[in-house]
Amino acid sequence: MTARRTLAVGLALALTAACGSDDGTVAPPDCEVAAGTGPVMPATGLCQQLSSYRLFTDLPSQTAAPELTAYDLAVPLFSDYAVKHRWLYLPPGTAAAWDQDDALDLPMGAMLVKSFAYPHDLRDPGAGARQLETRILMRQPAGWKAASYVWRDDGSDADLAVAGALLDTSFIDTSGATVTNRYEVPNTNQCLNCHGEHLAVMSPLGPKVRHLNRLAPDGSGNQLQLLIDAGRLTDAPDPTTWPADPALDDEAAPLADRARAWLDVNCAHCHNPTGPARTSGLDLSFRQTDPSMWGLCKTPVAAGAGSGGRFYDIVPGQPDQSILVFRLESTQPQIRMPELGRNLVHAESLALIRAWIAEMPGACAQ
Amino acid sequence: MRLLPWLVLLVPLATAACGDDGDNNPCSRTSGPCTAIPVGATTEAIQTAFINAQPGDTIGFGAGTYVIDRDLSLTVDNVTLAGAGSGSDGTILSFATSTGAQGILITGDQSRVEHLGVEDTPGDAIKWEGSAGVVASDVRVEWLGPPKADNGAYGLYPVQCQDVLIDTSKVRGASDAGIYVGQSDNIIVRNNVAEENVAGIEIENSTRADVYGNLSTHNTGGLLVFSLPGLQVHNGAGTRVYDNQILDNNTPNFAPAGNIVGLVPTGTGIALLAGHQVEIFDNDIANHKSIHIGIVGYNITMRPFTDTMYNPYSDSLYIHDNRLVGKSLEPSGPLGFLLIMGMQELGRDPATAGVSAIVWDGDVDPAKADGNGDLMSQYAICIKGNSLDGQPADFANLRVPLGNGPTPTTDLAPHDCTLPALPAVTLP
Numbered sequence: 001m002t003a004r005r006t007l008a009v010g011l012a013l014a015l016t017a018a019c020g021s022d023d024g025t026v027a028p029p030d031c032e033v034a035a036g037t038g039p040v041m042p043a044t045g046l047c048q049q050l051s052s053y054r055l056f057t058d059l060p061s062q063t064a065a066p067e068l069t070a071y072d073l074a075v076p077l078f079s080d081y082a083v084k085h086r087w088l089y090l091p092p093g094t095a096a097a098w099d100q101d102d103a104l105d106l107p108m109g110a111m112l113v114k115s116f117a118y119p120h121d122l123r124d125p126g127a128g129a130r131q132l133e134t135r136i137l138m139r140q141p142a143g144w145k146a147a148s149y150v151w152r153d154d155g156s157d158a159d160l161a162v163a164g165a166l167l168d169t170s171f172i173d174t175s176g177a178t179v180t181n182r183y184e185v186p187n188t189n190q191c192l193n194c195h196g197e198h199l200a201v202m203s204p205l206g207p208k209v210r211h212l213n214r215l216a217p218d219g220s221g222n223q224l225q226l227l228i229d230a231g232r233l234t235d236a237p238d239p240t241t242w243p244a245d246p247a248l249d250d251e252a253a254p255l256a257d258r259a260r261a262w263l264d265v266n267c268a269h270c271h272n273p274t275g276p277a278r279t280s281g282l283d284l285s286f287r288q289t290d291p292s293m294w295g296l297c298k299t300p301v302a303a304g305a306g307s308g309g310r311f312y313d314i315v316p317g318q319p320d321q322s323i324l325v326f327r328l329e330s331t332q333p334q335i336r337m338p339e340l341g342r343n344l345v346h347a348e349s350l351a352l353i354r355a356w357i358a359e360m361p362g363a364c365a366q
Numbered sequence: 367m368r369l370l371p372w373l374v375l376l377v378p379l380a381t382a383a384c385g386d387d388g389d390n391n392p393c394s395r396t397s398g399p400c401t402a403i404p405v406g407a408t409t410e411a412i413q414t415a416f417i418n419a420q421p422g423d424t425i426g427f428g429a430g431t432y433v434i435d436r437d438l439s440l441t442v443d444n445v446t447l448a449g450a451g452s453g454s455d456g457t458i459l460s461f462a463t464s465t466g467a468q469g470i471l472i473t474g475d476q477s478r479v480e481h482l483g484v485e486d487t488p489g490d491a492i493k494w495e496g497s498a499g500v501v502a503s504d505v506r507v508e509w510l511g512p513p514k515a516d517n518g519a520y521g522l523y524p525v526q527c528q529d530v531l532i533d534t535s536k537v538r539g540a541s542d543a544g545i546y547v548g549q550s551d552n553i554i555v556r557n558n559v560a561e562e563n564v565a566g567i568e569i570e571n572s573t574r575a576d577v578y579g580n581l582s583t584h585n586t587g588g589l590l591v592f593s594l595p596g597l598q599v600h601n602g603a604g605t606r607v608y609d610n611q612i613l614d615n616n617t618p619n620f621a622p623a624g625n626i627v628g629l630v631p632t633g634t635g636i637a638l639l640a641g642h643q644v645e646i647f648d649n650d651i652a653n654h655k656s657i658h659i660g661i662v663g664y665n666i667t668m669r670p671f672t673d674t675m676y677n678p679y680s681d682s683l684y685i686h687d688n689r690l691v692g693k694s695l696e697p698s699g700p701l702g703f704l705l706i707m708g709m710q711e712l713g714r715d716p717a718t719a720g721v722s723a724i725v726w727d728g729d730v731d732p733a734k735a736d737g738n739g740d741l742m743s744q745y746a747i748c749i750k751g752n753s754l755d756g757q758p759a760d761f762a763n764l765r766v767p768l769g770n771g772p773t774p775t776t777d778l779a780p781h782d783c784t785l786p787a788l789p790a791v792t793l794p
Contacts, residue, residue: 162417163410164436166465182465188417189439200441200473200496273598279495279525279549281596292596292672299669300624301594304489304519304542307624311669323624334489334518339467365670 039067039089041111041138050134050149050158055089055113060155062115062131067092069232071223073211074245075265078346080181081173082116082132086206089113090232096207098235100243101287103204104212112137112204118183121172132167133185134158137195137204144202146191163187181343190340193276197269200276205269210243210261210286248352259356260286262349263294266338282313295324297364306335316360325354392426395448395481399423405430409438416440424448427457427482434459437466443474449482452506452536462486468493468518475499486510487518491537494524499794501531509539513562515622517541521563524550526598529793533557541620542627543568544585547575549599554791555580564621565590565630566612571597575605576791586619587627587634588612588651591641594626595664595671595678603642606788612636612651619699629667631656631702633694638680640664645684645788652691656702657721658754659685661747663729666701666766679731681741684785685724687751690759693720708764708774722762722776723754729766740780748783 031047033040039055047053057063064070068087076084090096094107106112113136117129131151138145149158150165164187170180186193195202206212209224216223224242227233236242245261246253268285270277280301283293292298295313300306300323308326315321327337328350336342393400401415405428412434415425421444429450440447447470449457459482461469469487472479476499483506484491491507494500507521521537524530525548536559537544544563547553553575559582560566566582568590569575582588589612593602612635621628630637633655638644639662651658664671664678671678695717697705705725709716726747734745741747752759761781765772 163413165410166435184436184465187413187439189413189441192441193439276495278598281598290672297670298596299594299626299671301597301626302490302519302523302525302542302546302548303622303625305516305622306489306519307622309623311624332488333465333467334487334516336467343465365668 039065039111041109041136041140043140044142046145046147046160046162048160050136053111053136055087055111055136059157062134068113069227070217071207071212072214072217073206073265074214074247075211075261077205077265077341078349079116079341080183080344081118081122081171081179081346082183083119083129085115085117087113088207095232095234096227098209098233098237100209100237100241102208104207104209104233106139106204106207108139108141110139112207114206118169118171122174123172123176130169130171131155131158132169132183133161133165135191137202144195144204146188146195146202148185148191150185161185161187164190179344184341184343186340193340194269196276197272198274210245211265213242213244214247248349255352255356255359259352260294262352266349270338295322296360304334305332306337308335312364314357314360315364316362317358319354319357322357325350325357328353390428390430390450392428392448392450393424394426395450396424396426396446400426400448402426402428403432404428405432407432409435413438416442416445419445421445427459429456431458431460433463434461434469435464435466437461437464437468437471439471439473440477441473444476445474446478446480447482448478448480451481452483452504454483457482458485459483460485461488461491464488471495472497472500477501478503480504482506483508489518490520490523491518491540492522493520494527494530496526497524498528500524500527500529501533502535503531503533505535507535507537507540507544509541511539513539513541513564513617513620515541515620519543519625520546521560522546524548524553526550528552530554531556531793536560538562540564541622542625543590546570547572549597550575552791552793554793559583560585560588562617564617564619564627566615568592568627569602569605570594571599571602572605573599573603574791577605577607578609581611581613583611583613583615584617585615586617586621586632587630587637588615588654589636590627590630591636591638591644592626593640593642593664593677595673595676597673600673600675601640601642601677604788605641605644606790607636607644607646608648610649612649614653616653616655626667626669629699629701631660631697631699631705633657633696633698633702635659635690638662638683639667640676640678641680641683642677643682643788645686645785647684647686647688649688650691651688654692654694656697656699657694657705657725658690658759659688659724659752660701660705661724661726662701663727665729666704666727677731679729679734680726681731681734681745681747682785683747683749684787685747685749685752686784688753688759690723690752690754692755694723695720697721704764704766704768707768708762711768711774712762712776723759724749724752724761726761726763727766728763728774743783744785746783746785747781748785749778749781750784 031042089111091109097105121127165185264286271284392402509517519542540563543565544560566585635651635658
């Protein structure tokens with residue numbers, strides 16, 4: 001027999017299950033973290049259980065530790081209508097440094113925590129929710145590290161899902177209809193598909209100034225100003241220079257600004273000049289100023305069935321002739337965009353993108 | 367990977383309990399470190415093995431069908447994915463029920479995929495992106511059933527890669543190109559079979575490629591060398607195409623509309639679009655309804671582009687000593703219509719005399735033209751020593767636009783030249 005390497009835990013479990021054996025499930029060792037209280041993380045590697053990070057003082061209710069700061073984003077990534085809660089953890093005595101365009105420079109030991117849940121009924125916040133997963137992005141000495149933890153049914157803890165998971169879920173939407181979804185928890189490589197937006201180096205996506213420049217979840221003030229006032233954010237320029245994303249439903253903001261902001265958040269982690277979709281030539285980042293690069297009359301390169309028989313990514317005035325709209329409307333794996341983390345159509349953003357294209361003047365060559 | 371003693375004990379017991387260890391050991395073909403993936407393993411188990419792999423590892427698959435329900439990805443460098451064979455009795459990774467966009471995405475460097483089959487991926491089958499060192503050997507990619515538009519676009523698909531070898535593999539059914547190498551450098555595609563794809567083999571916006579010893583048959587188009595605008599690698603250059611069998615590529619074009627490959631006329635042997643420094647020689651090219659060898663610029667597509675670094679013209683081509691067989695009597699599609707119009711301007715009925723064996727649209731790069739409007743000698747399109755049914759192969763320069771200005775010509779004299787042979791590709 002060759003020098004066979006031992007199997008991964010998941011494989012061994014699958015193997016034993018396939019052979020009809022229930023025994024032998026020895027709990028693997030958890031991570032090395034300092035004893036004590038308050039949030040903590042390992043210097044390398046990942047913990048097997050979410051509880052090991054001590055992020056929540058009560059796990060079933062996800063009551064955040066006082067050291068965590070809840071925050072919201074002006075334009076969140078669409079995640080199949082999952083409701084998301086976000087927290088920032090900065091180690092004692094540390095602060096983030098301002099960055100005008102990219103993510104804030106967060107200190108070693110920082111953690112970004114995001115919980116995903118499906119409310120049972122989107123019309124009734126009091127009806128409870130199914131907790132799906134909690135993701136952590138943590139800054140270790142070797143760089144940013146990502147992990148997802150899938151909640152146990154009883155809410156007692158959440159377990160590391162290196163290979164991701166598929167969760168069969170259902171909820172009642174705002175129209176009262178029951179929606180079923182095989183919700184996808186990403187695997188570790190898929191974390192990098194989005195969070196490797198620049199040259200496949202893992203980095204945060206959410207905590208950028210233009211996303212954070214809004215009211216805090218508790219309504220106590222501007223999130224950036226609150227961090228500055230608390231001494232947790234340095235090097236901020238004059239507030240009049242802070243960029244801000246207009247929210248999807250902010251009708252006071254120009255349609256084009258809202259559309260470009262939404263595309264930046266939902267697409268540009270791949271579709272930027274150093275992202276995974278750079279090979280397509282389509283750049284949907286807010287920085288791109290050449291309309292042909294963000295899709296105007298741009299021919300597809302490797303779209304396959306994703307073209308939908310249409311000739312250009314965006315045909316001005318013609319949402320139904322635009323490949324961009326076709327791909328946002330589709331739920332088929334080989335067609336839909338984004339490729340990852342979306343099984344359902346996001347009606348609200350689709351309406352925005354359609355309206356934006358419909359009002360564009362001009363035409364493409366035929 | 368950390369060696370856990372309990373697992374070492376557990377695994378042989380478990381596999382022994384399954385009773386197939388001896389004849390179907392997924393690691394039997396390797397002497398190095400190897401993670402065995404037994405038939406029946408879950409997608410999560412396979413993905414976990416990919417994530418936990420260490421450089422130098424092999425991930426071994428046994429003979430049998432693995433049902434995969436999501437896309438797989440490999441980011442670790444220097445990993446081999448090895449199956450027990452690419453045939454129906456070998457290793458089959460079936461993505462027929464997958465919810466992932468593609469089959470396998472590899473971004474690690476120095477990867478190797480060998481002796482396995484990949485079937486029915488919703489989108490592309492195996493994609494390598496940004497990798498240095500790509501090897502696919504004895505790999506079969508197939509969309510089962512008749513060719514259809516909702517098959518995945520690309521079979522074996524390295525893009526923005528360095529040092530690529532696609533060898534002794536087979537791709538069938540891709541709705542774009544079976545073997546597609548894009549925006550890459552230093553490439554060998556050899557001894558493969560591509561059949562019933564829209565394009566059998568395509569080299570696009572790539573530099574330094576050798577394509578030889580392949581059989582490309584029953585596709586819409588046998589072999590394409592294209593450069594397209596708007597990409598990070600702006601222009602391809604340096605492709606050699608030789609000793610290939612390019613036969614009977616008459617499958618009706620089934621690409622979804624909007625894709626550039628949808629323009630390839632059904633029944634195309636070799637097509638060059640904005641090809642630069644391409645040498646095509648010693649190929650057998652037979653039985654194509656539209657055209658054996660077609661050369662065009664990008665402008666013929668009537669598609670707009672704004673890429674100022676892109677060169678839309680074909681130039682510096684050397685096409686020699688190819689053996690062509692059969693008249694092209696039924697050109698089709700928009701470019702086939704152009705061929706018919708061109709032949710008619712020449713007073714030739716394509717339905718009886720056939721389309722000229724080798725046709726250039728005549729779109730000359732003004733920056734590379736001499737005072738007569740012809741390509742300067744170092745950028746020439748040289749065509750010589752080609753045969754059609756044992757006679758010298760005929761030629762047409764359509765001198766587009768048709769019906770306006772100079773008429774097409776069949777004069778080969780301006781193309782009676784040679785260009786220096788392109789260097790052979792060597793892989794490290």
